[in-house]
Amino acid sequence: MRRGLFSLSDLPAWCVLNDVSFIDVKVANISGKGYGLVAEKDLVNGDDNSESPILLTVPKELVLCAEAVEEYAKESKNFRQLLDAAGHQSTRCDVLLFLLVQLVLSSPDYEGGQGPSTPWTQYSCLLPEEIPTPTMWSDAELSLLRGTSLEPVVPAKLITLTKEFDDLRAKVTELPFWNELLSIDEAITVKDWILLDALYRSRSLGLPKSGESMVPCLDLVNHSSQDTAYWEENDKSEVVLPLCKGSKVIRGDEITIDYGHDKSPAEMLFNYGFIDLESNTRSLALPLAPLDDDPLAAAKLHAFGLPPRLRLEEDESGVPHWTAPFMYLMCLNEEDGLEFRVLQETDGSRHLTVFWQGADITDKTSTIKDLIQDHELHQIFELRVLTILSNIVQQKLEELADVKEDLLGPVRAERRQAASYLRSLEKGILEKSHQVLNEQTSQLLQDETVIGYLQAMAPDGNDISAEAADDEDDFS
Numbered sequence: 001m002r003r004g005l006f007s008l009s010d011l012p013a014w015c016v017l018n019d020v021s022f023i024d025v026k027v028a029n030i031s032g033k034g035y036g037l038v039a040e041k042d043l044v045n046g047d048d049n050s051e052s053p054i055l056l057t058v059p060k061e062l063v064l065c066a067e068a069v070e071e072y073a074k075e076s077k078n079f080r081q082l083l084d085a086a087g088h089q090s091t092r093c094d095v096l097l098f099l100l101v102q103l104v105l106s107s108p109d110y111e112g113g114q115g116p117s118t119p120w121t122q123y124s125c126l127l128p129e130e131i132p133t134p135t136m137w138s139d140a141e142l143s144l145l146r147g148t149s150l151e152p153v154v155p156a157k158l159i160t161l162t163k164e165f166d167d168l169r170a171k172v173t174e175l176p177f178w179n180e181l182l183s184i185d186e187a188i189t190v191k192d193w194i195l196l197d198a199l200y201r202s203r204s205l206g207l208p209k210s211g212e213s214m215v216p217c218l219d220l221v222n223h224s225s226q227d228t229a230y231w232e233e234n235d236k237s238e239v240v241l242p243l244c245k246g247s248k249v250i251r252g253d254e255i256t257i258d259y260g261h262d263k264s265p266a267e268m269l270f271n272y273g274f275i276d277l278e279s280n281t282r283s284l285a286l287p288l289a290p291l292d293d294d295p296l297a298a299a300k301l302h303a304f305g306l307p308p309r310l311r312l313e314e315d316e317s318g319v320p321h322w323t324a325p326f327m328y329l330m331c332l333n334e335e336d337g338l339e340f341r342v343l344q345e346t347d348g349s350r351h352l353t354v355f356w357q358g359a360d361i362t363d364k365t366s367t368i369k370d371l372i373q374d375h376e377l378h379q380i381f382e383l384r385v386l387t388i389l390s391n392i393v394q395q396k397l398e399e400l401a402d403v404k405e406d407l408l409g410p411v412r413a414e415r416r417q418a419a420s421y422l423r424s425l426e427k428g429i430l431e432k433s434h435q436v437l438n439e440q441t442s443q444l445l446q447d448e449t450v451i452g453y454l455q456a457m458a459p460d461g462n463d464i465s466a467e468a469a470d471d472e473d474d475f476s
């Protein structure tokens with residue numbers, strides 16, 4: 001379906017009609033970033049926040065959040081039917097359905113009769129058609145991510161998006177207008193759904209009062225870790241953009257906000273389609289899976305509840321630290337004192353419960369590291385964790401080293417640059433982490449409790465500490 005037209009020159013009139021105020025700033029094209037906000041005069045805020053000029057005000061009625069979607073469903077029968085058939089799963093999904101309707105209502109191919117338009121009908125046409133998030137990369141561009149932490153993430157996301165779109169098509173077969181668009185004419189395809197998802201991911205934010213939301217015009221502000229402005233909801237629930245404390249902006253300079261200083265480079269690339277080269281955040285996350293031969297694998301995953309991950313992060317001095325709460329669950333077994341029991345309630349429902357040394361820790365599985373600290377063998381548990389972690393990191397480094405550049409087609413220069421930056425940054429973090437993990441393992445192997453335990457476990461007469469240092473896998 002063709003997109004409607006709404007250009008930057010139409011924005012001032014739209015703002016007047018919808019009570020949006022840009023104050024001493026304007027929207028302009030910013031090289032390499034799409035649209036952005038630029039100061040129309042020199043702007044200053046003191047270190048004591050004395051001036052605190054507001055650069056943008058967006059009324060509450062324009063904020064696209066769960067409540068706004070519900071309000072629109074009251075006004076539009078067509079949208080109500082779509083929402084009831086395919087929505088009510090998450091705010092994200094409902095907002096995507098709302099945006100889908102706006103794309104239809106604003107299209108020159110739309111013949112009318114499907115409910116009222118909204119300020120978002122026009123505004124949605126200003127949003128980019130091409131977003132640099134990897135879910136919109138070509139196959140050749142995706143091959144650039146081989147070996148990085150995003151390699152498995154992007155195909156998994158694309159599978160989820162395709163499934164969501166197939167489900168949507170299946171759920172609207174009874175709604176003739178939508179069935180025709182999605183299944184008979186195929187005027188809307190999975191590509192549109194992928195675009196809507198990318199728009200939502202790169203432009204939504206969590207407002208304290210309205211929750212997960214998209215805010216028109218605020219979503220035209222680009223990111224910088226040297227941000228000069230920030231957003232907030234004021235007491236009238238308007239969304240405003242004040243200048244940061246102590247900020248000075250010269251006329252013509254871009255106004256920026258911080259999209260999240262603790263987001264890893266991979267998260268930035270995945271959510272927004274670029275990596276901030278000036279950011280100091282050096283971290284990466286890898287998925288974890290239980291050990292292949294673990295009979296408790298399924299129970300452990302169920303009890304943990306979240307997708308297990310290993311997070312590696314360098315601190316300000318460049319020293320890597322790791323967090324992987326699932327690793328402790330992964331490395332403990334029944335003989336250590338870990339137990340799973342199925343509890344039957346009086347109403348017949350059944351729950352999986354987890355016990356450590358006889359105590360119920362069902363709600364504390366993510367803090368099991370702390371719970372095992374007092375155990376006489378906690379250094380042995382720690383050694384198992386370090387050994388497995390070290391293997392995971394080493395395997396990831398080998399995968400990175402094995403990557404060969406056999407490009408399947410043309411790639412855009414900025415995407416190649418972003419992927420190559422991600423790869424070298426993640427390689428650096430993995431190498432440093434591997435070294436630190438090995439040092440921590442060596443230290444543990446010199447611990448008296450560990451040596452005593454290993455000797456007790458060893459076949460008669462073997463020098464177990466030397467063997468242990470040679471063959472760390474034995475402890476896992």
Ligand SMILES: C[S@@+](CC[C@H](N)C(=O)[O-])C[C@H]1O[C@@H](n2cnc3c(N)ncnc32)[C@H](O)[C@@H]1O
Pocket residue numbers: 032033034035036127128131132202203218219220221222223224271272273274276
């Ligand atoms: C919330 S929108 C900002 C407005 C956007 N530039 C536009 O044209 O509509 C976020 C998107 O802007 C771009 N962007 C924001 N900050 C950027 C930066 N520092 N470098 C490169 N692109 C940036 C990315 O494409 C990102 O997905």
